Amino acid sequence: MPTPNLHLKARDLMQTRIVAVTRGYSAREVAILIHSGTCSGVPVIDPGNHLIGIVSEFDVLKALVKGQDLQALKAEDIMTPHPVTVEETATAEMVINQMIEHQIIRIPVVRDGRLLGMVSRTDLMDQLIDHHLINVYGG
Numbered sequence: 001m002p003t004p005n006l007h008l009k010a011r012d013l014m015q016t017r018i019v020a021v022t023r024g025y026s027a028r029e030v031a032i033l034i035h036s037g038t039c040s041g042v043p044v045i046d047p048g049n050h051l052i053g054i055v056s057e058f059d060v061l062k063a064l065v066k067g068q069d070l071q072a073l074k075a076e077d078i079m080t081p082h083p084v085t086v087e088e089t090a091t092a093e094m095v096i097n098q099m100i101e102h103q104i105i106r107i108p109v110v111r112d113g114r115l116l117g118m119v120s121r122t123d124l125m126d127q128l129i130d131h132h133l134i135n136v137y138g139g
Contacts, residue, residue: 004128006093010086013095013127014109014117020045023052027073031060041106043115044079051108051115053079085110086119092128095119 020043021030030042034057044053055075063070063078070078085108086095098107099121106120 004092006091006096006128008092008127009088010090010092010095010109010119011088011116013092013123014088014119015123016117018043018115018118020115021055021075022046023074023076023079025075026071027055027060027063027075027078028070030055030075030078031070034060040120041118042075043083043108043118044075045115049114051083051085051110051113052076053081054083054108055079056104083108087111088116092124096124 019033019039021033023044023046025044033039033042034055041054041056043051044055046052053076055078059078059080060070063073068078084098084102084104086098088109088111090098090109095107099105106118108115109117109119
């Protein structure tokens with residue numbers, strides 16, 4: 001089995017077709033985006049495309065447990081500010097270590113604070129695990 005290339009760069013692993021919202025976007029609409037399965041976390045950006053936060057499934061659940069009305073809130077009200085990020089030149093190993101350390105399943109990729117893309121656990125698995133496996137189920 002070949003060893004995984006942990007030196008791949010975040011820019012080569014990231015998805016660039018992502019959904020992002022601005023701070024004033026409805027928290028309810030963000031929750032609907034997440035619940036629809038379109039994404040499991042939504043970056044929050046300012047007009048200059050600077051990443052200012054992220055709304056995850058946990059952020060939505062926390063707001064609900066607090067009894068907050070998502071209809072009355074904005075993305076900035078429920079987001080996690082200053083999310084963990086990596087630069088586009090970070091290696092796969094660095095991305096994985098950040099995910100493990102912070103117990104997150106996706107990580108924004110930035111250049112000078114501007115959002116470029118996202119790397120998820122699935123993106124890493126797709127790139128690092130040998131796809132030429134034969135799966136045999138049953139007896």
